[in-house]
Amino acid sequence: MSAxxxxxxxxxxxxxxxxxxxxxACDHIDLNIAKGEIHALLGENGAGKSTLVKMxxxxxxxxxxxxxxxxxxVRITSPGVAKKLGIGMVFQHFSLFEALTAAENIAxxxxxxxxxxxxxxxxxxxxxSYGLPLDPESLVGDLSVGERQRIEIIRCLLQTPxxxxxxxxxxxxxxxxxxxxxxxxxxxxxxxxxxxYISHRLEEVKRICDRATVxxxxxxxxxxxxxxxxxxxxxxxxxxxxVKAVVRAPAEGIETAPALLExxxxxxxxxxxxxxxxxxxxxxxxxxxxxxxxxxAGNGQGEFFESVSGEVLQQDAGSxxxxxxxxxxxxxxxxxxxxxxxxxxxxxxxxAAPRMKLSENLLLSRHATDGKSxxxxxxxxxxxxxxxxxxxxxxxxxxxxxxPDPEAAALSGGNLQKFIVGRELDRKPSxxxxxxxxxxxxxxxxxxxxxxxxxxxxxxxxxxxxxxDLDELFELSDAIAVMHNGVLSxxxxxxxxxxxxxxxxMGGAEPGHAEHTMETA
Amino acid sequence: xxxxxxILLTIATAATPLLIAxxxxxxxxxxxVLNLGVEGMMIMGAVGGFGAGYLTGSPWIGLLAAIIVGAxxxxxxxxxxxxxxxNQVATGLSLTLLGLGLSGMIGTSFVGQPGVRLPNLDIPGLxxxxxxxxxxxxxxxVFYISIALTAAVMWxxxxxxxxxxxxxxxxxxxxxxxLGIKVIxxxxxxxxxxxxxxxxxxxxxxxxYTPQWVENMSAGRGWIAxxxxxxxxxxxxxxxxxxxxxxxxxxxxxxxxxxxxPVPSQFxxxxxxxxxxxxxxxxxxxxxxxxxNTPASLGQPFVPDR
Numbered sequence: 001m002s003a004x005x006x007x008x009x010x011x012x013x014x015x016x017x018x019x020x021x022x023x024x025a026c027d028h029i030d031l032n033i034a035k036g037e038i039h040a041l042l043g044e045n046g047a048g049k050s051t052l053v054k055m056x057x058x059x060x061x062x063x064x065x066x067x068x069x070x071x072x073x074v075r076i077t078s079p080g081v082a083k084k085l086g087i088g089m090v091f092q093h094f095s096l097f098e099a100l101t102a103a104e105n106i107a108x109x110x111x112x113x114x115x116x117x118x119x120x121x122x123x124x125x126x127x128x129s130y131g132l133p134l135d136p137e138s139l140v141g142d143l144s145v146g147e148r149q150r151i152e153i154i155r156c157l158l159q160t161p162x163x164x165x166x167x168x169x170x171x172x173x174x175x176x177x178x179x180x181x182x183x184x185x186x187x188x189x190x191x192x193x194x195x196x197y198i199s200h201r202l203e204e205v206k207r208i209c210d211r212a213t214v215x216x217x218x219x220x221x222x223x224x225x226x227x228x229x230x231x232x233x234x235x236x237x238x239x240x241x242x243v244k245a246v247v248r249a250p251a252e253g254i255e256t257a258p259a260l261l262e263x264x265x266x267x268x269x270x271x272x273x274x275x276x277x278x279x280x281x282x283x284x285x286x287x288x289x290x291x292x293x294x295x296x297a298g299n300g301q302g303e304f305f306e307s308v309s310g311e312v313l314q315q316d317a318g319s320x321x322x323x324x325x326x327x328x329x330x331x332x333x334x335x336x337x338x339x340x341x342x343x344x345x346x347x348x349x350x351x352a353a354p355r356m357k358l359s360e361n362l363l364l365s366r367h368a369t370d371g372k373s374x375x376x377x378x379x380x381x382x383x384x385x386x387x388x389x390x391x392x393x394x395x396x397x398x399x400x401x402x403x404p405d406p407e408a409a410a411l412s413g414g415n416l417q418k419f420i421v422g423r424e425l426d427r428k429p430s431x432x433x434x435x436x437x438x439x440x441x442x443x444x445x446x447x448x449x450x451x452x453x454x455x456x457x458x459x460x461x462x463x464x465x466x467x468x469d470l471d472e473l474f475e476l477s478d479a480i481a482v483m484h485n486g487v488l489s490x491x492x493x494x495x496x497x498x499x500x501x502x503x504x505x506m507g508g509a510e511p512g513h514a515e516h517t518m519e520t521a
Numbered sequence: 522x523x524x525x526x527x528i529l530l531t532i533a534t535a536a537t538p539l540l541i542a543x544x545x546x547x548x549x550x551x552x553x554v555l556n557l558g559v560e561g562m563m564i565m566g567a568v569g570g571f572g573a574g575y576l577t578g579s580p581w582i583g584l585l586a587a588i589i590v591g592a593x594x595x596x597x598x599x600x601x602x603x604x605x606x607x608n609q610v611a612t613g614l615s616l617t618l619l620g621l622g623l624s625g626m627i628g629t630s631f632v633g634q635p636g637v638r639l640p641n642l643d644i645p646g647l648x649x650x651x652x653x654x655x656x657x658x659x660x661x662x663v664f665y666i667s668i669a670l671t672a673a674v675m676w677x678x679x680x681x682x683x684x685x686x687x688x689x690x691x692x693x694x695x696x697x698x699x700l701g702i703k704v705i706x707x708x709x710x711x712x713x714x715x716x717x718x719x720x721x722x723x724x725x726x727x728x729x730y731t732p733q734w735v736e737n738m739s740a741g742r743g744w745i746a747x748x749x750x751x752x753x754x755x756x757x758x759x760x761x762x763x764x765x766x767x768x769x770x771x772x773x774x775x776x777x778x779x780x781x782x783p784v785p786s787q788f789x790x791x792x793x794x795x796x797x798x799x800x801x802x803x804x805x806x807x808x809x810x811x812x813x814n815t816p817a818s819l820g821q822p823f824v825p826d827r
Contacts, residue, residue, distance in 0.1 A: 097692040099815075
């Protein structure tokens with residue numbers, strides 16, 4: 001427990017509480033941020049970090065508690081008030097408008113009446129001085145996630161804030177982009193600005209943060225100096241107990257194993273103007289191996305998953321082959337019947353029907369493959385066996401819930417993800433394709449899901465994992481391929497893969513990708 | 522020559538109410554709200570405008586009343602969908618049904634009564650230029666309003682900060698809220714503006730187009746205005762083009778029917794719709810541009826979390 005008493009506090013929070021219905025998202029939070037420090041806010045998903053910063057930025061109103069700014073009690077009733085005080089925010093889920101240009105986006109958050117062209121010039125100058133080059137005339141819908149984040153940061157800096165709140169800023173960046181961000185943050189600290197840095201990536205917190213406040217279940221469980229802690233000790237504070245490390249035995253004899261999932265020359269035109277076209281993708285996943293696909297969000301991974309899962313059908317039936325047979329023209333159910341299983345990225349709406357019970361969701365996805373056990377003679381649903389299968393999955397994956405068979409929407413994101421992954425694993429599929437397997441899942445459950453995927457592969461299935469989380473891919477995969485701008489690189493065996501190599505590929509270092517051209521309105 | 526000028530004049534008269542109602546709805550939809558009650562607001566404006574004009578004898582008071590009635594009627598929609606977050610499609614449809622019924626009831630005593638007509642506004646000097654003079658400078662006042670309104674909305678949406686804010690709300694209301702923009706307030710103002718426009722369009726029908734009250738006299742024009750907004754991909758000048766194409770083909774097919782051209786009249790009557798759709802689809806072939814102009818949060822209720 002070390003605190004910086006030598007510097008004045010810019011922001012002090014005492015007993016801040018926010019209650020949603022029966023859930024106390026933030027329970028008497030105390031937090032001090034000194035001038036010129038980078039302060040980390042650590043915690044699992046659902047620990048109350050986002051709720052806390054939304055209260056600091058005026059998007060949410062606290063039920064009780066006090067906030068002091070520069071020693072004076074303040075009430076932050078709206079984002080406008082927060083901005084006037086000198087609080088700037090870079091959001092986790094970008095608050096940008098896709099159909100507008102970067103300059104227009106910036107203008108919207110500045111309350112002065114200066115013309116767009118002046119703002120564009122200022123933004124351009126500022127962005128170059130911080131080494132975050134930005135073209136103010138470009139349309140946000142055309143930009144990569146990293147570039148969008150630049151807009152957010154520049155927009156925030158143009159308001160000359162004293163305190164900058166960054167909510168999970170690196171979760172969408174390549175390692176190189178993250179380095180660039182850290183340089184910017186260190187420069188801002190040198191200028192005397194304070195930064196509240198929210199993350200669950202412990203290595204980067206150790207690297208750049210001066211102090212940390214750890215939240216668990218809406219309560220502050222500790223303050224520390226992250227530089228004096230290890231990643232494991234920080235994780236213990238966040239989770240409350242030890243996190244089991246994932247074990248991956250080396251895969252053997254993969255080269256001769258049968259190819260269970262083959263992608264041959266998969267090409268897809270963009271379905272919408274902001275979608276990414278897929279260009280001649282080739283990939284083979286053999287029995288017993290886990291292949292990871294890395295890439296910055298929005299480089300075609302979603303489009304690729306849709307094509308592989310059968311959410312979108314291909315013209316060329318041979319472009320997707322499952323267990324040696326053409327599957328490109330088959331629907332999701334058709335591909336499932338061939339032994340494949342799919343876990344999409346969006347849980348609500350794609351992975352599960354929100355207003356239906358877990359057992360009903362189980363029936364929806366497996367009525368065809370498990371027709372014998374779930375559906376009886378005359379097409380009558382065997383509710384009993386569906387229910388017991390759902391309970392089996394719930395137990396196997398340790399899904400925490402408030403009712404025996406709740407609606408999917410009633411579960412937290414992480415628990416629903418455990419159920420959805422469990423639902424597919426329970427079938428012992430011979431081909432498993434997962435998009436973002438542990439996005440928003442707490443560390444303990446994430447380790448469980450990853451271990452289960454590795455075990456599925458080692459028992460003779462082919463597993464394909466698409467993820468933005470590089471740590472996860474390095475833990476899971478036997479080889480990693482990188483998707484950039486709709487092109488998939490050749491898989492790099494894990495023994496040869498490094499963060500740097502993968503990061504360069506994520507940034508498009510491989511030749512053969514063209515910058516998309518701009519078209520103006 | 523005179524016949525041609527007269528035909529062209531009727532085209533402008535047919536296009537004006539469509540243009541005004543559609544421009545109003547365009548602003549509403551740009552803010553992310555889908556108000557399917559245009560037809561209802563229009564007919565309420567028509568009956569209100571006729572009634573006020575008939576009772577006071579002044580078509581100008583009638584026109585003002587039409588605007589106010591349209592705006593007040595849209596306020597009902599705004600309270601339901603914005604403050605109470607009801608489904609916009611259902612609420613808009615019921616607004617249309619309510620408007621059609623209510624106007625019929627209010628207008629019972631107006632049926633068959635002589636109305637007042639808004640006089641043409643001849644611009645001195647200019648209106649005596651042959652052909653063009655009468656066409657452009659000798660029209661009814663609402664025609665001038667409709668053109669000025671289109672230009673003003675274009676300037677407002679794409680050249681002013683408030684217009685930019687309005688478009689941003691239509692693109693993503695949650696992002697706008699996160700920036701501290703008062704989403705609900707903007708949407709209220711947009712909906713009321715749309716209502717006032719629909720009311721004015723209705724007033725044009727009962728004070729200029731056919732200066733009398735007939736039940737259901739809007740005859741589906743509100744729906745055409747709604748369709749124009751979508752087919753014009755939410756762009757003002759395209760709405761103007763669409764309204765005039767519709768008006769031209771509408772008048773053209775009426776004359777064709779009168780000449781007894783050996784084509785089924787049902788086909789001729791459907792021509793304005795077909796022609797408008799074909800032309801607007803052709804000019805909005807650029808999918809990317811269409812996507813950029815489509816308000817992404819259109820029709821989604823917004824409830825800010827506090």
